[in-house]
Amino acid sequence: MIDTIIEPRFSETDALGHIGNTVMPVWFEHARSIIFKKLHPSLDIEGWPLIIAHIDVDFIRQAYIGSDVTVKIGISKLGDKSFTVYHEAWQREQKIATGNAVHVFFDFATNSTVAMPEDAREKLKPLLIDDVNQDKN
Amino acid sequence: MIDTIIEPRFSETDALGHIGNTVMPVWFEHARSIIFKKLHPSLDIEGWPLIIAHIDVDFIRQAYIGSDVTVKIGISKLGDKSFTVYHEAWQREQKIATGNAVHVFFDFATNSTVAMPEDAREKLKPLLIDDVNQDKN
Amino acid sequence: MIDTIIEPRFSETDALGHIGNTVMPVWFEHARSIIFKKLHPSLDIEGWPLIIAHIDVDFIRQAYIGSDVTVKIGISKLGDKSFTVYHEAWQREQKIATGNAVHVFFDFATNSTVAMPEDAREKLKPLLIDDVNQDKN
Amino acid sequence: MIDTIIEPRFSETDALGHIGNTVMPVWFEHARSIIFKKLHPSLDIEGWPLIIAHIDVDFIRQAYIGSDVTVKIGISKLGDKSFTVYHEAWQREQKIATGNAVHVFFDFATNSTVAMPEDAREKLKPLLIDDVNQDKN
Numbered sequence: 001m002i003d004t005i006i007e008p009r010f011s012e013t014d015a016l017g018h019i020g021n022t023v024m025p026v027w028f029e030h031a032r033s034i035i036f037k038k039l040h041p042s043l044d045i046e047g048w049p050l051i052i053a054h055i056d057v058d059f060i061r062q063a064y065i066g067s068d069v070t071v072k073i074g075i076s077k078l079g080d081k082s083f084t085v086y087h088e089a090w091q092r093e094q095k096i097a098t099g100n101a102v103h104v105f106f107d108f109a110t111n112s113t114v115a116m117p118e119d120a121r122e123k124l125k126p127l128l129i130d131d132v133n134q135d136k137n
Numbered sequence: 138m139i140d141t142i143i144e145p146r147f148s149e150t151d152a153l154g155h156i157g158n159t160v161m162p163v164w165f166e167h168a169r170s171i172i173f174k175k176l177h178p179s180l181d182i183e184g185w186p187l188i189i190a191h192i193d194v195d196f197i198r199q200a201y202i203g204s205d206v207t208v209k210i211g212i213s214k215l216g217d218k219s220f221t222v223y224h225e226a227w228q229r230e231q232k233i234a235t236g237n238a239v240h241v242f243f244d245f246a247t248n249s250t251v252a253m254p255e256d257a258r259e260k261l262k263p264l265l266i267d268d269v270n271q272d273k274n
Numbered sequence: 275m276i277d278t279i280i281e282p283r284f285s286e287t288d289a290l291g292h293i294g295n296t297v298m299p300v301w302f303e304h305a306r307s308i309i310f311k312k313l314h315p316s317l318d319i320e321g322w323p324l325i326i327a328h329i330d331v332d333f334i335r336q337a338y339i340g341s342d343v344t345v346k347i348g349i350s351k352l353g354d355k356s357f358t359v360y361h362e363a364w365q366r367e368q369k370i371a372t373g374n375a376v377h378v379f380f381d382f383a384t385n386s387t388v389a390m391p392e393d394a395r396e397k398l399k400p401l402l403i404d405d406v407n408q409d410k411n
Numbered sequence: 412m413i414d415t416i417i418e419p420r421f422s423e424t425d426a427l428g429h430i431g432n433t434v435m436p437v438w439f440e441h442a443r444s445i446i447f448k449k450l451h452p453s454l455d456i457e458g459w460p461l462i463i464a465h466i467d468v469d470f471i472r473q474a475y476i477g478s479d480v481t482v483k484i485g486i487s488k489l490g491d492k493s494f495t496v497y498h499e500a501w502q503r504e505q506k507i508a509t510g511n512a513v514h515v516f517f518d519f520a521t522n523s524t525v526a527m528p529e530d531a532r533e534k535l536k537p538l539l540i541d542d543v544n545q546d547k548n
Binding site: 203 | 281283284285291300303304307310316317319339340
């Protein structure tokens with residue numbers, strides 16, 4: 001899996017004193033940047049090849065400011081038109097959240113989903129993870 | 138279901154010209170305020186009775202600035218310690234996203250989950266929805 | 275001045291239990307939507323006529339969730355190429371913050387500032403405020 | 412000045428294709444973490460010693476995703492009860508924004524401003540910058 005180190009921000013805390021639960025999807029998306037760059041290196045709006053169909057997050061432990069969070073990602077499924085990214089967030093050697101995001105290949109010009117291009121599939125294959133341990137402990 | 142009207146903000150758009158996908162969990166949480174107020178009217182940090190265990194969002198259509206979004210919520214499941222909120226976001230008379238959030242009753246003093254108090258159950262019952270049409274059209 | 279009602283969101287609180295200070299620029303920008311719509315009714319990216327040159331916020335009192343915030347805006351200065359928006363945020367009948375934003379007319383095609391178009395000046399004139407009471411009480 | 416490296420996030424772009432202007436105060440606050448840690452190493456809510464009185468940002472160039480941003484901070488003024496932090500944001504070797512934040516020492520227990528403690532002054536002194544070049548090029 002590919003690691004992204006995230007330094008929690010004070011603006012990401014909420015009144016309960018820990019990181020707000022709406023922040024995890026932001027961190028997970030940020031950790032997927034490596035995938036966006038592989039598929040569309042310019043990161044230009046022009047030709048952006050993906051839409052998002054689904055996200056989910058399971059919260060296991062609270063996250064805090066004051067120590068880094070590592071978000072690990074890998075691809076758990078490569079479909080005909082879509083792929084699924086699996087994420088784990090770790091802080092202080094504990095798994096604090098897991099989640100998934102489903103991206104679909106999309107042609108913004110015709111406003112329709114398209115088959116995954118073969119070169120995209122080749123770029124994504126090395127990120128495939130065999131087995132995902134999604135238990136909540 | 139209970140409606141909350143949300144006016145999309147310019148800061149919620151992203152470089153693809155529509156509302157960023159990390160915004161929907163923020164809107165859904167905001168629509169759940171009515172539930173937080175029922176269960177904990179002061180909204181004080183002291184005695185906050187819930188943690189969040191899970192969120193998910195299915196994205197159906199893109200959201201835009203320039204017209205209001207209505208987020209409808211209802212409770213789809215009342216468990217022993219937890220309850221599930223079902224959300225739908227509508228814009229221009231089209232369903233643009235659905236999703237769920239699972240909240241668990243929690244005692245921050247003892248740092249453990251607790252059974253749903255009976256008075257909380259009575260407050261939540263009127264929000265129960267019988268049947269959720271989660272088709273994506 | 276033109277009022278925009280804002281319902282503070284749980285995700286906008288921070289660990290100190292009140293609304294985080296990075297939220298006020300978001301609310302102020304949202305309150306300026308009325309100006310963006312006057313100058314560029316489609317809100318389309320194409321032809322967006324403005325860039326932002328400056329923002330400032332003076333924080334007077336803390337903001338909380340649980341009661342609405344009213345952001346009042348007016349134009350305090352109309353220049354040759356730019357205009358200044360003055361903002362006040364009120365909650366529970368107390369002024370909690372004031373601030374300014376300077377927008378400059380800009381041609382994204384040539385990447386340069388341009389003179390304020392006459393029709394824009396006419397649309398902005400009714401928002402001019404004579405006198406701004408910027409005292410902090 | 413002290414540098415903080417920030418990797419712009421996709422969720423921080425806006426519909427104009429660059430980083431939204433409400434993001435800069437978030438990055439600037441994040442860059443001030445080093446100061447918060449010096450003054451209040453636990454980062455606990457209990458005993459948090461500061462409130463914020465003012466922020467401002469001058470936008471010089473647009474910020475983009477795809478390359479890191481460096482935020483440099485230093486203290487431009489040490490007052491009796493307050494101090495001013497000066498910030499510069501740089502991307503691709505160009506200064507893209509500058510700004511200031513005024514923090515005031517505050518006792519949340521008595522809800523009033525207090526004199527800057529001597530040990531705080533000693534911790535902040537090494538961050539003082541002599542001369543701030545606030546030209547916009």
